Each structure stands twice: as C-alpha cells, then as structure tokens.
Amino acid sequence: MKLIEGKKIAEEILSEMTGEVNKIRSSGERVPHLAAILVGNDGASETYVNGKVKACERVGFHSTLIRLPETLSEKELLEEVGKLNRDERIDGFIVQLPLPGHISQQNIIEAISPLKDVDGFHPANLGRMVLDMPTYLPATPYGILQLLERYEIETNGRHCVVVGRSHIVGSPISILMARNAYPGNCTVTLAHSKTENLREITSAADILIVALGKANFITSDMVKEGAVVIDVGITRLPSALSKNGYKLFGDVKFDEVAPKCSYITPVPGGVGPMTIVSLMKNTLKSYFSGISKNRA
Numbered sequence: 001m002k003l004i005e006g007k008k009i010a011e012e013i014l015s016e017m018t019g020e021v022n023k024i025r026s027s028g029e030r031v032p033h034l035a036a037i038l039v040g041n042d043g044a045s046e047t048y049v050n051g052k053v054k055a056c057e058r059v060g061f062h063s064t065l066i067r068l069p070e071t072l073s074e075k076e077l078l079e080e081v082g083k084l085n086r087d088e089r090i091d092g093f094i095v096q097l098p099l100p101g102h103i104s105q106q107n108i109i110e111a112i113s114p115l116k117d118v119d120g121f122h123p124a125n126l127g128r129m130v131l132d133m134p135t136y137l138p139a140t141p142y143g144i145l146q147l148l149e150r151y152e153i154e155t156n157g158r159h160c161v162v163v164g165r166s167h168i169v170g171s172p173i174s175i176l177m178a179r180n181a182y183p184g185n186c187t188v189t190l191a192h193s194k195t196e197n198l199r200e201i202t203s204a205a206d207i208l209i210v211a212l213g214k215a216n217f218i219t220s221d222m223v224k225e226g227a228v229v230i231d232v233g234i235t236r237l238p239s240a241l242s243k244n245g246y247k248l249f250g251d252v253k254f255d256e257v258a259p260k261c262s263y264i265t266p267v268p269g270g271v272g273p274m275t276i277v278s279l280m281k282n283t284l285k286s287y288f289s290g291i292s293k294n295r296a
C-alpha cells in the first residue's frame with residue numbers, strides 16, 4: 001500500500017508556484033491577487049479561509065479577506081460580489097460556503113464573474129468543463145486529478161466509482177474521470193444515497209472516490225483488493241485527546257481499508273491541501289490570462 005501524501009505534493013506545487021511568483025515580482029509586475037468573502041463566524045469556514053490566506057502568503061500572492069456579518073442580506077452580499085467583479089486589481093475570488101440560510105448560494109455563485117470564479121462553481125465554468133473547454137476546474141476535483149497525475153496512477157479503462165453527487169465534488173469528478181484525457185478515460189459509476197447494493201458497486205471499483213461526509217462509512221468489505229482509494233470526506237468529531245477539542249475523520253475507515261489498497265489518501269493530509277493548491281493554480285491562471293487589465 002502506498003500513501004498518497006497530499007500534504008507533501010501540495011508543498012511541492014506551492015514551491016513551484018512561489019518560483020513563478022518570484023519571477024513576476026522581480027520583473028516589476030504586480031503579483032496575483034486572490035480575495036475571499038467570509039460571512040459569519042462558522043468555525044470550519046474560518047479554518048478553511050485562514051488556510052487559503054496562509055497559502056497566498058506562502059506563494060507570495062496578495063490576498064484580501066472580507067469579513068461580513070451573519071445578518072448581511074442577500075442584496076448586500078450581491079453588492080460585495082459586484083465590487084470584486086469590477087475590481088481590476090483582483091484576479092479571482094471566492095465566497096466561502098456554506099452561507100447563512102437566508103442567502104441563496106446559487107444566486108451568489110451565479111453573480112460571480114465566471115472570469116474570476118477560481119472555485120470553478122459558476123454554471124458557465126461547469127458547462128465549459130463538461131464540454132472539455134478551457135475553464136477553472138472546481139478546486140477539489142482538480143486537486144484529485146493532480147494527485148492521480150503526480151503519483152502516475154493508471155486510469156485508462158479503469159472502473160471508477162464515485163460515492164456522493166454534490167455539485168462541488170462528486171458530480172464534477174465523475175465527469176472528469178470519464179473524459180477523454182489523462183487522468184480520465186475511466187468507466188464511471190456515480191453512487192448516492194438512493195443507490196441500491198452500494199457495497200457491491202464500491203467493491204467493483206478499481207478507483208474509489210468517496211465524498212459523502214460520513215465518518216468511517218467505507219469499510220474494508222466495501223473495497224476491492226488493490227483498489228486506489230481517494231477519501232474526500234472531512235468530518236470533525238469531538239475528541240478529548242486533541243488540543244483543539246476535535247479530530248478530523250475521513251469517509252473511509254482508514255486502518256482497515258488501507259492494507260487492501262494499492263494507493264490511499266489519508267485524512268487529514270490527503271485531498272484537503274490539494275483543494276487549496278487548486279484554488280491558487282486557478283488564480284494564477286486567471287492572472288496570466290489577463291483578466292485584470294491593471295497590471296502595472
């Protein structure tokens with residue numbers, strides 16, 4: 001069994017990006033700029049956004065964090081999104097999800113300019129992805145592709161089973177694994193909560209990608225000998241043993257599944273760090289595509 005060390009690969013990619021940003025800076029150009037909007041004080045969202053700000057510092061991007069109160073109306077948030085769309089000094093931005101219940105996530109996502117949608121959630125960008133057109137790939141699926149590529153994992157002709165059909169992970173990764181490219185060219189099965197005989201289906205997977213958000217859900221009897229297992233799930237459970245009072249669990253029961261796998265991602269330190277890297281890569285792509293005209 002080989003561990004897919006997302007944290008290590010993420011560091012490698014961030015170092016490569018730092019080199020690119022250093023070149024930009026030494027040529028006298030302004031550096032790429034990523035902005036994030038955080039609404040309210042949700043603990044997990046704070047952690048994710050802080051991780052993104054730190055990654056910007058790490059590679060030398062300029063970053064702006066806009067904190068807004070939980071009581072903000074949808075109209076006010078749309079105005080903030082509009083400001084970032086128009087700000088030529090910003091290459092890309094994200095609105096950290098989830099949003100408070102009174103705000104429609106879909107309305108906000110659709111208001112983000114597709115040219116600055118570095119999370120890759122806008123319908124225009126998802127449509128371009130489906131059509132194999134240049135786009136910003138959604139960050140987590142993009143991170144998974146990069147892991148498969150860096151570990152040179154064969155995907156051609158393999159049976160890939162994806163568990164979970166969210167718009168941000170399960171559905172897009174199922175499309176990407178089926179496309180005519182590497183990584184891809186898989187025969188894909190997309191499973192969800194209405195799937196019957198899930199164990200039978202996951203047990204047939206050469207590549208099993210799990211994104212359902214239920215700690216330790218995938219047990220060893222659900223995994224084929226020699227499978228590649230990508231665990232996207234992150235569930236925080238209270239733990240008296242850890243300093244911060246909680247522990248992170250994946251969707252896969254790692255200890256019993258790992259010995260059966262050819263490759264497996266750990267949680268934490270697997271897919272999570274790659275999601276941030278992908279966001280940074282999308283921002284750099286936006287920068288180089290010249291979306292912001294005010295480069296000087």
Ligand code: NDP
Pocket residue numbers: 140163164165166167168169170191192193194195198211212213214232233234235271272273275
């Ligand atoms: P959602 O919570 O939006 O959706 C979960 C999916 O799992 C749904 O499609 C649901 O099916 C399916 N599902 C739920 N229960 C079962 C079941 N018993 N059997 C089969 N399928 C089931 O998923 P997300 O993609 O947003 O998140 C999934 C996990 O990934 C979470 O733990 C999240 O925290 C984590 N995550 C991690 C990221 C990272 O960077 N590592 C990034 C994004 C998410 P149905 O559609 O029928 O309801």
